[in-house]
Amino acid sequence: MKKEKQQKAQSESKPMDSVTESERACVDAKDGCTDHVEAEHKSQIEASWFRCEQFGLDHGSEPDFGTLPQGELHDLLDQHRSLLETTENEVLPYYENILNNSSCMIVLADHQGHVLNTWGKNRFGRDDRYGQSHGLVGGNQWTEEGVGTNAIGTALITGQAIQVGRDEHFLRANRFMVGSASPIYDSQNDVVGVLDISSDAYLPQDHTLGMVKLMSLSVENRLIFAAFQKDYFILTFNTNLISLDSHWSGVLVLDENGTIVSANRRAEVVLARDLALLNIAQVFDCEMREIKHQPTNIPMKLKALGRYQFYVNVLPPALPVMRIPDFRKTEGYVAPETTLSEPNAAPRPEPAKEKRLLPENVVPLEELEHGDEKVRRVVKQAHKIMEKDIPILIHGETGAGKEIFVRSLHYHSSRQAQMLVAVNCAAIPSELVESELFGYEKGAFTGAQSKGSIGLIRRAHKGTLFLDEIGEMPMAVQSRLLRVLQERVVTPLGSTDVYPVDVKLISATNRQLKQEVHEGRFRQDLYYRISGLNIELPSLRDRMDKREVISYIHDRLRLEDPAPLLTGEMLTLLSSHPWPGNMRQLVHVLKVGMAMADGDVLEDWHLPDDFFDDLQSGETDELLTSNQVEGEKQESLDVRIPKLLGQFNGNVSKTAKAAGVSRNTVYKYAKQGTGFK
Numbered sequence: 001m002k003k004e005k006q007q008k009a010q011s012e013s014k015p016m017d018s019v020t021e022s023e024r025a026c027v028d029a030k031d032g033c034t035d036h037v038e039a040e041h042k043s044q045i046e047a048s049w050f051r052c053e054q055f056g057l058d059h060g061s062e063p064d065f066g067t068l069p070q071g072e073l074h075d076l077l078d079q080h081r082s083l084l085e086t087t088e089n090e091v092l093p094y095y096e097n098i099l100n101n102s103s104c105m106i107v108l109a110d111h112q113g114h115v116l117n118t119w120g121k122n123r124f125g126r127d128d129r130y131g132q133s134h135g136l137v138g139g140n141q142w143t144e145e146g147v148g149t150n151a152i153g154t155a156l157i158t159g160q161a162i163q164v165g166r167d168e169h170f171l172r173a174n175r176f177m178v179g180s181a182s183p184i185y186d187s188q189n190d191v192v193g194v195l196d197i198s199s200d201a202y203l204p205q206d207h208t209l210g211m212v213k214l215m216s217l218s219v220e221n222r223l224i225f226a227a228f229q230k231d232y233f234i235l236t237f238n239t240n241l242i243s244l245d246s247h248w249s250g251v252l253v254l255d256e257n258g259t260i261v262s263a264n265r266r267a268e269v270v271l272a273r274d275l276a277l278l279n280i281a282q283v284f285d286c287e288m289r290e291i292k293h294q295p296t297n298i299p300m301k302l303k304a305l306g307r308y309q310f311y312v313n314v315l316p317p318a319l320p321v322m323r324i325p326d327f328r329k330t331e332g333y334v335a336p337e338t339t340l341s342e343p344n345a346a347p348r349p350e351p352a353k354e355k356r357l358l359p360e361n362v363v364p365l366e367e368l369e370h371g372d373e374k375v376r377r378v379v380k381q382a383h384k385i386m387e388k389d390i391p392i393l394i395h396g397e398t399g400a401g402k403e404i405f406v407r408s409l410h411y412h413s414s415r416q417a418q419m420l421v422a423v424n425c426a427a428i429p430s431e432l433v434e435s436e437l438f439g440y441e442k443g444a445f446t447g448a449q450s451k452g453s454i455g456l457i458r459r460a461h462k463g464t465l466f467l468d469e470i471g472e473m474p475m476a477v478q479s480r481l482l483r484v485l486q487e488r489v490v491t492p493l494g495s496t497d498v499y500p501v502d503v504k505l506i507s508a509t510n511r512q513l514k515q516e517v518h519e520g521r522f523r524q525d526l527y528y529r530i531s532g533l534n535i536e537l538p539s540l541r542d543r544m545d546k547r548e549v550i551s552y553i554h555d556r557l558r559l560e561d562p563a564p565l566l567t568g569e570m571l572t573l574l575s576s577h578p579w580p581g582n583m584r585q586l587v588h589v590l591k592v593g594m595a596m597a598d599g600d601v602l603e604d605w606h607l608p609d610d611f612f613d614d615l616q617s618g619e620t621d622e623l624l625t626s627n628q629v630e631g632e633k634q635e636s637l638d639v640r641i642p643k644l645l646g647q648f649n650g651n652v653s654k655t656a657k658a659a660g661v662s663r664n665t666v667y668k669y670a671k672q673g674t675g676f677k
């Protein structure tokens with residue numbers, strides 16, 4: 001754990017014997033406690049005002065929100081999708097009633113203070129004077145530097161929950177509201193965001209601060225569960241049985257040797273110590289062996305540090321195979337030997353290595369782009385997301401290289417030692433998609449193989465499942481897939497057994513899936529399940545590195561067969577093509593050209609007809625902007641080709657070269673002309 005966080009944890013923590021008692025004592029001796037809290041609050045506000053002066057602000061300054069452009073906000077939302085979803089889906093429903101009855105707004109901001117989303121009364125109900133001017137809108141950044149003392153910015157700087165009253169705002173412009181904010185820490189104890197409740201109304205403010213703290217705790221707990229529940233034991237503990245389910249409970253994450261690999265903030269406060277990498281036996285009076293044998297939902301009664309009684313709930317890993325723990329990036333952590341609890345379990349994936357031997361048909365990640373900013377960005381994003389529990393949805397035209405991209409991602413991820421299972425949803429007959437994906441028990445249906453089948457999803461266990469052309473998946477199968485993704489278990493057809501699965505899901509489509517959802521052909525809930533990170537793979541014609549891509553593919557093909565070189569002119573001709581079939585068509589055109597060439601360089605009459613057909617057909621706006629231009633071009637070939645044929649004494653190759661068309665095109669126009677021999 002980082003030093004400053006350790007100090008913070010220590011300053012927040014109290015000796016074990018005083019935790020619950022001191023909290024109770026606070027209620028009894030409210031005055032003394034309140035004085036202390038008030039003094040601390042006052043010093044925080046003073047420190048913040050001092051910082052604002054250092055930043056060069058004065059009370060009359062206008063807030064500077066450093067508003068993000070739409071595009072960047074969109075990227076930011078993509079990046080924080082899991083935080084957004086966790087907040088929205090898991091937490092807010094609990095607070096809906098409170099929200100609905102008060103004129104306040106809940107704000108989620110990222111770790112840099114950018115507002116990601118807001119819920120509640122957008123115009124702080126009571127007073128129309130302020131309208132939208134409160135600045136709590138998506139993409140606005142609430143830092144102390146730009147906006148002065150404010151709940152979001154000050155909570156981020158101090159790492160602690162804080163309430164900023166009207167007149168405590170440094171800028172007069174913000175003194176119409178009260179904000180209560182609490183930072184959200186992830187499972188590695190880094191701040192990932194901040195939750196804030198702001199209002200211009202007179203709310204019971206102590207209550208609001210308590211509520212926002214509770215909300216951030218519950219988001220943190222959800223993030224911990226999402227990150228660890230598949231592979232680790234999760235212990236929830238509290239001093240009394242009834243509160244075991246509350247957000248105030250401590251949460252500990254244990255590997256199968258009992259090493260604490262993560263904990264929520266509450267656990268460290270309650271146990272009053274830094275828990276990183278301690279063994280459970282050093283904290284509670286029990287051995288890991290007992291934890292492993294404890295049934296879920298039957299709380300254990302354990303003593304901490306030999307004295308203090310807690311109720312402890314044990315949640316075993318959802319998946320039986322353990323992985324190497326990765327506690328909070330702590331230095332010096334030596335991973336214990338883990339034993340596989342499944343005798344035939346697949347070998348554990350190796351962490352991604354810097355230099356790896358790739359299978360021959362895999363394009364190295366760094367060779368997926370050659371100078372196109374958009375492609376570079378999506379490669380970077382997707383590579384990062386491969387290690388997260390976030391599905392990827394790729395959209396791109398046919399032949400744009402979606403599958404090649406996925407292969408490369410898989411073999412550059414920690415799942416590389418496991419299988420990449422690519423399923424083309426359009427290629428499997430709809431009545432078989434279900435059995436292909438989920439497998440079946442022997443004799444499940446007529447025609448089923450007598451041995452039964454494990455199914456493609458389970459085949460991808462611990463690896464990557466690539467659902468290509470997912471837009472073609474039948475509705476009935478969509479529902480079942482949704483269940484698999486939600487519950488992470490597969491039930492084969494004709495069976496009642498459930499099998500846990502851990503797959504990295506990547507889907508691809510060349511359809512506009514949102515439109516499909518709108519038109520009722522694709523389930524909305526499935527769409528949101530599969531579209532964790534949305535990637536747009538640009539078509540070849542839109543790529544800024546088109547020339548370099550062509551040279552690169554040409555070089556790759558030359559590795560297979562000695563082949564003619566590309567001249568600058570040829571590169572220019574190839575770069576000006578619309579490439580409706582994208583990379584697939586490029587490979588095809590180059591292969592044909594190389595096979596036809598008889599000299600040292602590739603010339604235009606070596607290229608296949610369809611290449612020139614595309615150039616001439618006016619399929620893209622770039623080449624032909626109107627039917628009139630198309631007509632002129634046709635007309636000129638009608639005239640030019642017979643003329644050139646006459647000039648070259650009927651030599652088709654020379655005519656094709658001079659006209660910049662294929663030999664077949666020459667034949668086509670020559671029939672109508674005169675000079676053909």
Ligand SMILES: Nc1ncnc2c1ncn2[C@@H]1O[C@H](COP(=O)(O)OP(=O)(O)OP(=O)(O)O)[C@@H](O)[C@H]1O
Binds near residue numbers: 363468553
């Ligand atoms: N980065 C690349 N480097 C080399 N060849 C590539 C690359 N991307 C695509 N290709 C070539 O283009 C072909 C088509 O690529 P791919 O199958 O990945 O496209 P796709 O977008 O999945 O197509 P579809 O929409 O039909 O599924 C590949 O077989 C390969 O020959």
